[in-house]
Amino acid sequence: MPITPFSSLLDDAPGAATPGLGERTDAMLRGLWLLVAAFHLLTASWLLLRLGDGVDTLVLALAGAHLAVCVGCLVEQRRGRGVRAATLFVVGQLLLLSVTEGYWGLASLSRVQLVQVVPVLLVAALLGAAPLRWATLWACLAMLLGAWIDLAGILFRPDRVAHVVTDLGVCVFGCVLVAWLLHHSVTGLRESLQVARQHGVELARKRDELQLEMQEKERSRDQLVHAMKMENVGRLASGIAHDFNHLLALVHGYVGKARRAPDPATVAEALQGIDSAARRASAVSRRLLDFSRLEASRPQLLDAAATIDAMAPTLRQVFGESVHCHVDSGQVQCRVHFDPAQLESILLSLAVNAGQAMPEGGRFALRLGWLPDAGELSIQAADTGLGMSEEVRARCLEPFFTTKPVGQGTGLGLAVSASLVAAAGGRIEVESRLGQGTCVDIRLPARAAPVEQAS
Ligand code: ADP
Ligand code: MG
Numbered sequence: 001m002p003i004t005p006f007s008s009l010l011d012d013a014p015g016a017a018t019p020g021l022g023e024r025t026d027a028m029l030r031g032l033w034l035l036v037a038a039f040h041l042l043t044a045s046w047l048l049l050r051l052g053d054g055v056d057t058l059v060l061a062l063a064g065a066h067l068a069v070c071v072g073c074l075v076e077q078r079r080g081r082g083v084r085a086a087t088l089f090v091v092g093q094l095l096l097l098s099v100t101e102g103y104w105g106l107a108s109l110s111r112v113q114l115v116q117v118v119p120v121l122l123v124a125a126l127l128g129a130a131p132l133r134w135a136t137l138w139a140c141l142a143m144l145l146g147a148w149i150d151l152a153g154i155l156f157r158p159d160r161v162a163h164v165v166t167d168l169g170v171c172v173f174g175c176v177l178v179a180w181l182l183h184h185s186v187t188g189l190r191e192s193l194q195v196a197r198q199h200g201v202e203l204a205r206k207r208d209e210l211q212l213e214m215q216e217k218e219r220s221r222d223q224l225v226h227a228m229k230m231e232n233v234g235r236l237a238s239g240i241a242h243d244f245n246h247l248l249a250l251v252h253g254y255v256g257k258a259r260r261a262p263d264p265a266t267v268a269e270a271l272q273g274i275d276s277a278a279r280r281a282s283a284v285s286r287r288l289l290d291f292s293r294l295e296a297s298r299p300q301l302l303d304a305a306a307t308i309d310a311m312a313p314t315l316r317q318v319f320g321e322s323v324h325c326h327v328d329s330g331q332v333q334c335r336v337h338f339d340p341a342q343l344e345s346i347l348l349s350l351a352v353n354a355g356q357a358m359p360e361g362g363r364f365a366l367r368l369g370w371l372p373d374a375g376e377l378s379i380q381a382a383d384t385g386l387g388m389s390e391e392v393r394a395r396c397l398e399p400f401f402t403t404k405p406v407g408q409g410t411g412l413g414l415a416v417s418a419s420l421v422a423a424a425g426g427r428i429e430v431e432s433r434l435g436q437g438t439c440v441d442i443r444l445p446a447r448a449a450p451v452e453q454a455s
Contacts, residue, residue, distance in 0.1 A: 025126065030077060032119055033089065037070035039115065058103060065096055086123045090135050093120045098142040105153060106146030106167055113143075117175055125182035136179040143171045221419060222297065224399075225342065228416040232348040233288060235355070236317060243284055243317065250277045299339045299424065301447055304377055305329035305368055307340055311347050315366065318351040322361025325351075332370045334377050336444045342420050349413035350381040350440055356404065357385025357438060370446070376426070377446050382439040388432040396430055414440075 044063035047055045069092035076085035097116055100109060109116075117139050124135035147168040154160045251274050258270035312327040319325050347366065354364045362384035369378040388396060395401045397418045402411035418428045425445045432438035 026077065026082060029082075029086065029123065029126075030074065032122070033070045033073045033077075036119055037067050037074075040066040040070075062096060062100060065092075069093065069096070083127070086127050087131075090120055090124045090127065090131065094135060094138045094142065097139065098145065101142045101146030102149060104146070105149035106143055106171065107150050107164070109146060110167065110171065113171055114174075118178055121175070121179050121182055125179070125186045129183060129187075132179055132183055136175060139175050140172045143168060143175070221416075224412060224416050225297070225345065225420065227410065228349060228412045229345050231410055231412060232345060232352055235352045236288065236314070236348070240284055240288055240317065244281060247277045247281045247284075297339045297342060297420075299337050301335045302338050302340055302343065304334060304336050304338075304343070304379065304444070305332050307343050308347065308366065308368055308379070311344055314344075315347065315351045315364075318348065319355050319358075319364060320361070323355065323358055324363045326363065326365045328366065329368045330370075332368050332377070334370055335447045336377055336424070337447050338424050338444065339420075346417040346420060346442070347379075347381070349417055353413055353440075354381065354383035354385060354438070356408065357383055357387070362437070371443075374443070375446050376443045379442040379444070380439055381442075382437065384437040387434045387436050387438055388430075389434050393430055393432045397428065417442075 040063040044060055044067075047059055047063075069089060072092070073085040073089045076082075076088060093116065097120070100116075120135055120139065121132065124132040147164050150164045150167075151161060154164070254270040254273040254277070257273075258267045261267045261270060306329075308327060308329045312325075315327060316325045350366075351364065358364070364381070364383045367378075367380045367382075369380065371378055392403055397414050398411070399415035400411040401415070402409035414428070414430070421428050421442055421444065426443050429441045429443070430438065431441070
């Protein structure tokens with residue numbers, strides 16, 4: 001007999017955890033053995049008290065044997081050998097039942113039959129279908145033996161035989177009925193347990209799949225954000241090259257001035273100029289590098305006005321001379337929960353779109369507003385460019401939707417911006433008419449009310 005804790009008997013798949021059930025079965029069996037032990041202890045004590053020395057020693061011996069079996073079961077269970085304990089109980093009780101039936105016969109035991117047989121069948125049912133079958137057969141044979149003893153006692157008198165046979169029939173039928181009921185209850189319990197466990201496994205698998213899917217989605221979004229950034233960096237690069245040229249021309253000028261300098265003070269002045277031009281050049285290139293860096297999203301409480309003000313020079317860089325760029329943070333001191341680098345990317349993307357929509361020049365205005373009723377912050381980017389047809393406007397937030405020729409548009413700018421804004425609990429609204437310009441309105445939930453408002 002393998003050593004198995006009883007708690008695993010109801011578990012068809014070993015190792016699968018069904019919290020509480022196994023422990024409850026163990027506790028139930030412990031209680032059963034204690035009750036059976038108490039019953040036999042009481043019976044023995046009562047007999048001793050009532051009959052004193054006249055009590056049958058076999059009765060006492062049997063009560064002692066019952067007690068010993070129950071104590072043995074409790075000890076075995078305590079050692080973690082639940083199956084062995086259950087088997088000991090079934091075999092021990094059936095042996096004692098056989099001895100009792102063989103000695104006293106069926107009729108004298110009919111009152112305690114139920115007390116003896118039901119616990120045995122219950123434990124056998126928990127052990128499995130085959131142990132239950134064998135235990136039922138053994139109990140029925142013990143009853144048959146008891147009936148035989150009864151018949152021998154009445155010397156097989158024909159007028160009493162029918163009575164004993166009826167007794168036997170009722171007892172056997174009761175025993176089989178109880179076994180059948182127990183078998184079906186335990187099997188049903190096992191099946192529902194298995195179904196519940198399968199559901200649990202299925203749920204865990206679905207959860208893992210969902211987690212993987214979410215991770216995958218996050219990764220693709222990061223990649224899209226980076227693609228949008230790179231697109232913007234590409235657009236910025238020409239403006240920056242222009243700036244660089246300007247700074248290099250400045251450096252050349254200072255070098256010429258230093259060469260022609262009549263005195264050391266003028267040389268020092270020229271070197272100072274070169275130094276400051278180099279400083280500005282490195283600031284410009286650092287900004288470009290910052291934009292192109294691939295970074296995971298790091299949302300934080302952010303002062304939107306400060307971010308917009310800091311972005312103003314870069315935004316101006318996007319437009320040529322013919323576009324008037326107006327940035328107005330309105331001193332709205334309101335905080336939003338957003339990744340600063342992503343907000344910069346979105347603003348840059350809007351500026352790039354506006355620049356592309358105003359090839360002949362125009363006006364671009366970026367405004368920050370506070371909507372107290374909705375508790376929202378509004379970032380509006382308006383241009384006086386070509387505008388969009390209703391069909392384009394309806395689709396402009398779709399990923400990869402672009403009306404621009406290859407090399408000029410990827411269809412990522414607005415789509416990625418909309419997804420980032422939506423992830424922060426906000427939304428993007430686009431208003432546009434052909435020939436009348438476009439206004440993109442970003443609404444973000446404010447995390448802290450403005451402390452100071454524009455008048
Ligand atoms: P892309 O700029 O790469 O085409 P976007 O997602 O930034 O992708 O924009 C999608 C489309 O929306 C653009 O192709 C363009 O047709 C339209 N669009 C976006 N912004 C403007 C704007 N400011 N003015 C006119 N059309 C715009
Ligand atoms: Mg774009």
